[in-house]
Amino acid sequence: MRLKRRYKWLNIEQNNKFVDRILFLSVPSALVLMILAIFRIVSPLTATLSYAAIVVFNSVLLLPITFELQQLKKYIASLASGADVNEEEMVLSAKETKEIIKSINAMHHFWAQKADDLEAQSISDAAVLDTLPDPIMMIDRAGNIIGANLSSRNLFGKNLMDKNINTIFSSESFIEAVNKVLKKQSEAENLVFYIQKPKNQKLYAHIKQLPWLSKGRAVAVISLYDMTKSMKIEKMQSDFVANASHELRTPLAIISGFIETLLTSAKGDPDAQEKFLKIMQDQTSYMSALIENLLSLSKIELSQDEKPHDVVNIAKIINEVKAALSLKAKERDILIVPKIEDNVSDIIADEHQVKQLIQNLTDNAIKYGLSQSDVSIKVKMVDKIPASKSFNVMDGPAVSIAITNRGPKISSENMARLTERFFRMQEHKDLKIKGTGLGLSIAKQIIIRHHGNLTVSSGNLNGTTFTIYLPKNQSEIN
Ligand SMILES: Nc1ncnc2c1ncn2[C@@H]1O[C@H](COP(=O)(O)OP(=O)(O)OP(=O)(O)O)[C@@H](O)[C@H]1O
Ligand SMILES: [Mg+2]
Numbered sequence: 001m002r003l004k005r006r007y008k009w010l011n012i013e014q015n016n017k018f019v020d021r022i023l024f025l026s027v028p029s030a031l032v033l034m035i036l037a038i039f040r041i042v043s044p045l046t047a048t049l050s051y052a053a054i055v056v057f058n059s060v061l062l063l064p065i066t067f068e069l070q071q072l073k074k075y076i077a078s079l080a081s082g083a084d085v086n087e088e089e090m091v092l093s094a095k096e097t098k099e100i101i102k103s104i105n106a107m108h109h110f111w112a113q114k115a116d117d118l119e120a121q122s123i124s125d126a127a128v129l130d131t132l133p134d135p136i137m138m139i140d141r142a143g144n145i146i147g148a149n150l151s152s153r154n155l156f157g158k159n160l161m162d163k164n165i166n167t168i169f170s171s172e173s174f175i176e177a178v179n180k181v182l183k184k185q186s187e188a189e190n191l192v193f194y195i196q197k198p199k200n201q202k203l204y205a206h207i208k209q210l211p212w213l214s215k216g217r218a219v220a221v222i223s224l225y226d227m228t229k230s231m232k233i234e235k236m237q238s239d240f241v242a243n244a245s246h247e248l249r250t251p252l253a254i255i256s257g258f259i260e261t262l263l264t265s266a267k268g269d270p271d272a273q274e275k276f277l278k279i280m281q282d283q284t285s286y287m288s289a290l291i292e293n294l295l296s297l298s299k300i301e302l303s304q305d306e307k308p309h310d311v312v313n314i315a316k317i318i319n320e321v322k323a324a325l326s327l328k329a330k331e332r333d334i335l336i337v338p339k340i341e342d343n344v345s346d347i348i349a350d351e352h353q354v355k356q357l358i359q360n361l362t363d364n365a366i367k368y369g370l371s372q373s374d375v376s377i378k379v380k381m382v383d384k385i386p387a388s389k390s391f392n393v394m395d396g397p398a399v400s401i402a403i404t405n406r407g408p409k410i411s412s413e414n415m416a417r418l419t420e421r422f423f424r425m426q427e428h429k430d431l432k433i434k435g436t437g438l439g440l441s442i443a444k445q446i447i448i449r450h451h452g453n454l455t456v457s458s459g460n461l462n463g464t465t466f467t468i469y470l471p472k473n474q475s476e477i478n
Pocket of ligand 1: 293360364365368369405407410418423424425426428434435436437438439440441464
């Protein structure tokens with residue numbers, strides 16, 4: 001208890017072996033004094049007093065060193081545990097101790113800087129990986145996932161870490177390929193496989209061994225590429241070619257059939273000849289409309305990444321469209337009635353495409369609207385384009401052009417298919433109304449290029465309204 005108090009008074013730790021060290025240091029002097037006393041060279045009292053003096057002297061010499069060593073120990077332990085320590089709080093007297101502290105500080109700063117750099121590097125690496133659209137995962141020697149980018153976490157779930165790939169993928173060929181890389185039987189493996197969960201997907205996988213110096217325990221990296229979308233696009237393209245060929249083959253077959261008839265059975269029959277030539281004329285004009293629309297569609301698709309830059313006056317375009325379709329409108333006793341609000345400003349767009357867009361929709365309104373009725377074209381400015389589920393729309397003010405015709409309501413099933421290529425409603429085919437079924441797909445592509453939108457509403461009372469939204473300016477889209 002007394003010893004404890006003394007330690008406290010000396011401000012040193014209890015388990016610092018201070019007493020042991022003093023006793024140990026005093027052993028040689030004690031032996032020498034003992035021998036001197038045995039041979040009576042000095043008296044036992046002198047030997048004892050001398051020994052006591054040596055012990056006191058050693059204590060005085062050792063105490064500051066013990067005290068500073070203890071402080072050094074505490075300081076290093078605090079640095080190691082990452083605690084905030086202030087070296088100025090230490091009472092250091094020896095020059096050597098101060099130098100030791102200086103060296104420790106320099107070493108600590110060096111490694112702290114290195115650790116900060118590494119942390120920043122790994123945060124930026126993770127951020128870069130998270131921007132990639134395809135899933136990327138790192139696995140350890142046992143096939144456990146020890147790193148996954150955002151795309152992987154989105155696809156396979158947030159708690160992906162430390163799961164074994166066996167528990168996530170059921171494809172035997174994929175697991176086999178991963179094992180081959182893990183067992184170093186192969187440096188890299190590529191394969192195409194299917195997954196059912198979380199959804200049916202066809203994936204292309206690239207599995208690669210990592211070099212020795214890779215981060216953490218990672219020994220291989222798996223990158224996946226979703227092939228479902230590209231397969232869908234390929235299918236759409238081949239369907240489109242098949243549909244286009246089919247659409248062209250039908251009128252060609254009709255024309256060649258009538259040429260045959262004109263050359264044989266109808267040879268001397270002028271009435272039949274006139275009738276058949278009329279049909280052939282219709283079919284050729286249908287074919288040229290089809291080819292024109294197909295070319296138009298591919299041209300618009302090619303321009304999809306180009307930013308439109310014409311200054312377009314909507315009122316001027318509507319007047320041109322009205323003039324171009326006046327004859328067609330007259331044939332059906334339809335009146336085209338434009339209503340343009342005063343504050344409608346010019347927009348930045350592709351003038352030719354905007355004209356094509358308004359013309360296609362007005363043409364439809366005349367063709368499919370009730371005869372002896374009005375087709376109204378109402379133009380106004382709006383603050384915002386309504387969002388679309390399938391493409392990006394531009395923020396900010398826009399012009400809205402609503403084209404309305406009278407006529408029966410379009411059913412919801414038909415409504416959903418209106419912009420499909422070659423889609424035509426059965427009732428209009430039955431009424432033998434001419435059309436290629438491409439006008440609205442062209443309109444949709446133009447809308448997408450301009451980052452606008454196209455909405456449709458239809459009812460028995462109010463008729464059918466197609467509303468075009470085109471942004472006032474073509475700023476950057478996010
Ligand atoms: N205003 C409308 N009212 C009722 N049905 C319409 C209207 N506009 C389009 N449709 C229907 O949508 C189908 C597709 O229209 P789209 O403009 O793409 O082709 P089309 O008019 O048949 O051919 P094209 O435009 O090449 O002459 C039309 O065939 C028609 O059945
Ligand atoms: Mg049309």
